[in-house]
Amino acid sequence: MSTTTQPTEDAALLDASLEIAAARGGDIVPAVYARFFVLRPDAAELFTVPDPTQPPLGCGQMMFEIINLLMDSAAGKPYVASYMRKIAIDHKDCRVADPVLYTQFMAAFRDVVADLLGADWNETYAAAWERQCAALLRHVQEIAAPGAACLR
């Protein structure tokens, strides 16, 4: 797996895929959390879920931050490394310490986008997502246990 960043191209590819996904799927937040909880049912208890038919509290804010960080990381913005490390440190207070959780969350996010793109999803999108998720999650690995930066 390559973690080499290709800022301009990857940012444009992520943006284009997210635009298409939003146009087709509307609010993708519930689908991302549902997919993540299929991968990691044990993670559901970490969140505050007042209504099981709805995504957890704060999840929209979390997705908003993830999308911003992913895009800003791809664009090479320098604040990303320290902010991502802070997120990972703060999340330990929510019992989120396993770096694999981050990998699986981003895989769920990528898979929801890929499904919404359907036949429009291709190797170019897949490679951009792989590179940029790995680049973002590298900062989590720095403060947590090593390993599992690959989405597969």
Ligand code: HEM
């Ligand atoms: C790039 C990755 C992530 C970012 C940027 C991020 C960001 C955030 C933010 C900003 C909040 C606060 C939401 C609010 O103000 O209400 C939050 C809450 C939370 N996040 Fe994340 N998050 C990430 C990954 C994860 C992962 C992988 C998990 C795994 C389970 C997780 C679990 C939680 C939990 C349990 C809360 C508290 C929700 C609650 O109060 O019920 N986060 N996250």
